[in-house]
Amino acid sequence: MATRLPPIDVVLVGFGWTGAIMGQQLCDAGLDVLALERGVWRDTPTDFAPTFAQDELRYMWRHHLFQNLANDTLTIRNNTNQQALPMRRLGSFLLGNGVGGAGVHWNGQIWRFLPSDFKAYSHNRERYGNAAVKAYDMTVQDYPFTYEEIEPYYDMFDKVCGTTGKAGNLRGQIQPGGNPFEGARSSEYPNPPLPLTYGPTLFAEAAAKLGHKPFPHPNGNMSRPYTNPLGVQLGQCTYCGFCEKFGCGNYSKASAQTTILPYLMTKSNFSLRTECQVLKVEKTADGKRATGVTYIDSAGKEFFQPAEIVILSAYVLQNVHLLLLSGIGKPYDPKSGEGVVGKNYAYQTMGSVNVFFKDKILNPFIGAGSLASVVDEFNGDNFDHSGLGFIGGGYLAQMNTGGRPIEMIYTPEGTPRWGLAWKQAAAQNYLRSLNISCHGSMMSHRGNYLDLDPTYRDGFGRPMLRMTFDFTDNERKMSAYIVGKAAEIGRAMDGASSIKAASRKGSWSVVPYQTTHNTGGAITGDNPRNSVINKYLQNWDVSNVFVMGAGAYPQNAGYNPTATLAALAYHSAAVIKNQYLKNPGPLVQG
C-alpha cells in the first residue's frame, strides 16, 4: 500500500533539461516544487571530472551514463506485421538517465527550427500541392503556434546556455557570416563562435566555392568564460574531444548541471528525490484532474505524492509510456487513424560522407561537441522541392566532435572490416579523414507510432512501451538528395583524394548508432482530436497535466531538437505563471 505524502504545488516527473527549466521558473514564481528522478544525482566534480572523463570505453561503449536496459527498455518493430521484440542493447539511440538526463551527454547543438517548420503541413501544401503532404501515408501537421511566438523563449534558452554562434538574421536583417535561412533573432548569440579547426575550415572553403553560405554551428560549448542570467558560470572549452556520450569535466558544455542546478538547488521551495520511479499519474473519478503521482523508490517503498500540477518532464519515450499507463488521452490506432497518444512518433534521418586526404593532418581529436561548419541550403524548405518527390531536408556539417578511435576511424570505400588491409587503412587515415554529417528531417507517417506492448512487461509488471517505426521513401529520397549535396562539397575540398557516401537506405535498424532524437507521440495541436496537448503543452483531457519535451513535435525538423523543447518549456512556464495559476483549468478551449 502506498504511503500518502503531504501535498505539494508541483511535481516534476524526471529531472533533465525540461525538469530543471520548469523547476527554476515555477520556484521563482513562489510555488513549492518537488522533482522525482528515477536515476542518481550526478555532477561535474564527482561524476565526470577531467581526471577520468576522457574514457571512450566506459561512457560510450559500456553505457555508463545511459539508461540501463536491464532495468527499463521498450519493444521495437518496423511495422504492424512484425512481432515487436525488446531492445536488448542500446544502439540507434542512447537514452539518458539520472539528474540532467540525456542533456548530460549531448553535444550541445543549439538549433532553432525554421519558421516554415512550424507550418510543415500548410506551408508545403500551399507550395507543392495536397499530394506533397499526403504522399507516403504522411500525417504531417502544423504546430498550433508560430516561430515568432516562441522566439523570445529560444532567446531565453540561448542566454541560459551561453550559446556560441553568429546571427544570420538579426531582427529581419541578414547578417554576413551567419545562417541566412534562420528565422529572425531578437538578439545576437551571447558568445562568439568557437575557433575553427582544420576540417571545418576546409569544409567552409569548399562550400563557399560551390556558392553556399557556410556558418559556424550554434552551440553550447563555451568559446570564452560566461556567466548566465541565473548567475551560474561556465568555463572556456578546451577542445578535449569528449563531449557527446560524455559528461563535460570542464563546466564548458551547457547542461542542467552547468546552467540551472547551482541556482535551483539552493531554493528553499525546491526539493529533489532521486532513485524514485513514477509508476502512474493518478486521476479524480471523473478523469478530469490529476490528483498526483504514485512512485516507488529504490528501497521498494511505494508512495502517493499529491500535487496541484503534474509536469511530465522525463524523456519523450517515458512521457508517452506514462500517459498510456495512466489512461490520459485516447491511444492512437494506426488502422482507423483515430486516437492521439503515441501518434506521429518520428526520428531523424541521418546520412554521412567521409572524405579522405593523402597528405593533410587534420587532428580530429581536437574537438568540441558542435565545433563545426554548416550549410543550411538543403534544410526544410530552403530549396525548391518541385519534382523531387519528397518534403523536408537537413543541414550538412563538418563536425569536429572528437577523434575517439573505437568509434571514429574512417577507412576508404572497399576497405575490409578487419585484418592487415584494415589495420593499414586505419593507420593511414585516422589523422587524414573527416566526416560530413547529413542531419535530415523525419516526417510523420500513419504507421509510425508508440503504444503498449501486449507481451513484454517491465520490472514493475507494467506493459513495456512498443515502438513501431520505419523510414519511408520520403526520407530515403530526401537523404539521397542531401547526401549527394554533401558529396559535392566533399569532392570540392582542397586535397581530397576520395569520398565514401552513405545515405539512408532500407529499414530502420536498432543496431548502428544514429541519433537520440526521438520525437512525437504526445504531440501539440490546435484541437483534442489531432493532438495530446495544446500550444502550452497542457493535456486536453486532464488540465493540470503538462507534457514537456520533443514528444510535442508533430514531425521532426532537420535540426537537433533540444533548443525547441527548451523554448516550449519556457513558453509553457510563462503561461502557467501568468494565466493558469490565476484560473486553473483548460488554457485553450478544445
Next chain:
Amino acid sequence: MDAKRFDRRGLLIGGVLVGSAGAASALRDGQLGAPPQNYSGTLPWKEGVADVPPIAEPGGFRFFTDAERAFIEPAIDRLIPPDSHGPSASQADVHVFLDRQLAGLFGRGDHFYLGGPWPKGTPEQGYQSRLSPAQVYRATIPAIEGYVREKFRGMKFIQLPVGGQDQVLKDLESGKAALANADGQLFFTMFLQNVLEGYFSDPIYGGNKDMAAWKMIGFPGAHYDYREWAGRHGQRVPFPQVSIKGRPGWSEA
C-alpha cells in the same frame, strides 16, 4: 532572477580520486541501484568522492580457460595482425582486456536486457539472444572448434595455417559457418567489436599495452586541453600519448 554568483572552479581543483572503484561504480551505475536520496537547500557535494573507473587488475586469467585461449589468442591476431605500423592484438594485450571484460560487469550482461520470451527477430531488431556476453563466448568457442574439427579433419583452430584461420573467421562473419547450438555471426559481431575496444581503449582496462595502438594512429589519448592547437592547421600535435592513469591527479587510494 537572483544574481548570486556560483564559482565552482574551486571544487574542481580539489577533485582527487579516492575510494574503491568497484563498489563505488556499481552503486552509482543505473537507476534503482542506490538508496533513495532527498536533496534540498544546497548543491550536494562531498569532498574526495568520485565515480572513478573500474580498473583491470593484473595477474592471471580470470575468465578464459586454456582451451578458450587457444582459440582467442590466434583469432585476435587474424583480426589485428602484427606489422610495421603497430602491434598485433595479442601484442597489445587484447586477450587480457577480453578476459577482464568477460569476468566483469560486461560479461554478466550489465546494460543488456535479457528477459524472455526470445523468438528470433529480424536483423533490424538487433541482439535477441538470451545469453550474456560471457555466455556467448563460453558457448560459441567450443562450437567453432567443433566446426573446425569437422571441416579440417580433426584439427584445432590454432593448428590451422593463417589462410585457414581467416576462412573460418570469414565464415563466421558471413553466417556461412553452421555451428552446433551457437550463433557464429552473433559471436563474430560481438568479438570484432570487443577486439577493437581492447585495442583502442584506455590501458586501464588491460589492453592497448604501452598505448601502442594510439601511437600507431596518432591519437594522443586522454589529453584535456588542446586550446593552443585548435587554430594550428595541418601540424602534428607533439604531445606524447597519455592514459587516464598517467594523468596528474590520479591516485590509487
